[in-house]
Amino acid sequence: MTALNQYQRLEATGLWRNNTEEQRREVIAAIGDATLVISDMQDRPLTHWSIPAIKRSNPGVLPAVFHPAGDPSETLELPEHETAMVEAIEKLQKAIHRKEARPGRLRGVAVFASIAAIVAGAVFWLPDALRNHVTSVVPEINRVVLGQDMLSQMASVTGQACRDEIADGALGKLALRLDVNEIVVVPGGIRSTASLPGGVVLMSRAILEDHEDPAVAAGFVIAEKLRAEDADPLGRLLDDGGIWASFRLLTTGQLEEQTMQSFAEVLASEIPQPVATDRLTAAFAAFKVAASPYAYAIDISGETTIDLIEADALLDDKISIMSDGEWVALQEICNG
Numbered sequence: 001m002t003a004l005n006q007y008q009r010l011e012a013t014g015l016w017r018n019n020t021e022e023q024r025r026e027v028i029a030a031i032g033d034a035t036l037v038i039s040d041m042q043d044r045p046l047t048h049w050s051i052p053a054i055k056r057s058n059p060g061v062l063p064a065v066f067h068p069a070g071d072p073s074e075t076l077e078l079p080e081h082e083t084a085m086v087e088a089i090e091k092l093q094k095a096i097h098r099k100e101a102r103p104g105r106l107r108g109v110a111v112f113a114s115i116a117a118i119v120a121g122a123v124f125w126l127p128d129a130l131r132n133h134v135t136s137v138v139p140e141i142n143r144v145v146l147g148q149d150m151l152s153q154m155a156s157v158t159g160q161a162c163r164d165e166i167a168d169g170a171l172g173k174l175a176l177r178l179d180v181n182e183i184v185v186v187p188g189g190i191r192s193t194a195s196l197p198g199g200v201v202l203m204s205r206a207i208l209e210d211h212e213d214p215a216v217a218a219g220f221v222i223a224e225k226l227r228a229e230d231a232d233p234l235g236r237l238l239d240d241g242g243i244w245a246s247f248r249l250l251t252t253g254q255l256e257e258q259t260m261q262s263f264a265e266v267l268a269s270e271i272p273q274p275v276a277t278d279r280l281t282a283a284f285a286a287f288k289v290a291a292s293p294y295a296y297a298i299d300i301s302g303e304t305t306i307d308l309i310e311a312d313a314l315l316d317d318k319i320s321i322m323s324d325g326e327w328v329a330l331q332e333i334c335n336g
Contacts, residue, residue, distance in 0.1 A: 012085035015077040016046070018169060029076060031088060034144040034198065035181055038076060047074075047169070048176045051092050051141075052148050062086075071168050092141070130246045131238045140198070142253055143234055144181065146260075147198030150237070151184060153260040154202065157268040158189030162205060162334035170326035171333075174214075175201075177321065178221050178287055185333050193224040194267040197234040201225070202267075205334040211297055214321040214330070219294025222283050226275045237263045281311045288319040 010031045015024040016038050027046065028039045035048045053069040062080045066089065067073075078086050151161065162185045175183045181199030185208065194202040201224050207217055238246045241259040249255055284291040292312045295305035302309050322330070 010085060010088055012078055012082040014079065014082065014085075017075055018047070019073045019165065024075075024077065027076070029078070029085060031085075031092070034140050036076075036089070037176075045176055047172045048181075049172070050144065050182050051089070052144055053182075054089060054093065056090070068168070068172070071165055073165055074169060127239075127243045127246070130243060130250075131235055134238060134246045134250045135232055135235045138234065138249065144198035146234065146237070146255065147181075147196040147200040149255070150196045150260050150264065151200060151202075153257065153264045154186065154189070154196070154267070156261065157264050158186035158202070161186055162336075164329060164333045164336050166326065166329035167333035170322050170330045173322060173326075174218065174221065177319075178218060178225065180221065180225055183221060185330075187334050189268045191270070192272055193220050194270075194272075195224055195228040195233040197237060199228075201228075207297075208331045208333065211293070213293040214327045215290045215293040216297045217330070218287070218289045218321050219284070219291065219297065222287060222289065223275050223280060223294070224272070226279055226283060227273060230273075230275075240266055277305075277307045280308060284308070284311065285315055288315070288317055289321065290315065290318050 012029050014027055014029050016027040016029075017024045026041055028041065028043065030037045030039070031051075032048070034051050036051060036054060037045055037048045039045045049066075049068045054066050055069050055072075057065045057067055057072060057075070062083075064078045064086045066076045066078070155161070167185075171183045171185070175181065180201050183201050183203060185203050185205055187205055190202055190204050192204055192207060196202065201221055203217065203220060207220050211217070237255070237260070238249065240263045241255065245255055245259045281291065284294075290312050291308040295308035296302055299305045321327075
């Protein structure tokens with residue numbers, strides 16, 4: 001059992017505020033799939049933080065105060081009686097940060113069982129079979145760590161990720177709304193969006209700056225989420241790295257920087273694959289997002305996206321994506 005599985009769905013009450021100008025409010029914090037989900041007392045999600053990016057502002061002091069990396073104004077305060085959650089967050093931090101984790105482990109017994117399977121059956125030496133086996137046994141936390149490592153490697157082709165206090169909060173809410181772990185805006189280097197392991201979606205700043213409706217940005221994320229479902233980003237990374245990348249990840253839990261850098265260059269040069277209209281229509285309806293802004297962003301004439309446009313007529317319960325202030329801040333995220 002991984003550290004994540006041990007603490008999954010652990011809950012605690014605490015005090016959260018979105019920024020320094022707001023009052024703290026009582027919330028419920030719960031550990032999910034490599035994220036800390038923060039909900040109000042009616043169990044309505046407010047935001048979520050990627051566990052690898054959680055920082056503690058007062059180590060060793062109680063009540064414990066945590067915040068997302070790069071945004072100390074958003075805080076979660078856990079009282080003294082919630083020591084189980086405090087310990088869980090800190091243990092997960094140790095488990096997912098490579099320098100603090102025990103090297104050469106993916107899953108303990110699972111690794112040795114996997115190696116035995118490889119030795120016993122030559123089929124696993126075939127690239128496709130080995131890749132499929134590796135992607136099936138890699139825990140979610142390892143995927144998240146690899147995603148963060150890939151994000152660092154992407155900087156050489158996209159530039160450093162854009163950050164802003166208000167905009168980061170808007171991105172976090174959008175990620176929660178669309179059921180992805182993290183959305184990261186980059187200055188350039190990719191055509192529109194790209195997926196990294198661990199549920200990370202990269203988005204070009206052009207999507208935000210060239211359009212006036214946040215539904216366009218939401219649409220690009222929805223389309224990218226569907227592409228990631230069709231082609232596992234970790235599987236694509238291992239495909240590009242070859243059989244030895246799969247074997248290295250299986251036996252050490254790590255990948256060489258050269259392997260990740262090569263895949264970063266692939267993502268920067270490729271044109272995102274089209275997604276079937278019926279799947280897009282269903283996804284927009286499920287997330288209660290208007291499809292026509294995205295449809296016109298893809299084809300200004302609407303001729304090739306008419307089915308998406310017409311699907312909006314059946315969507316009578318659209319939910320607001322973000323406030324006007326958050327959208328303006330998000331459009332300016334790379335100009336700070």
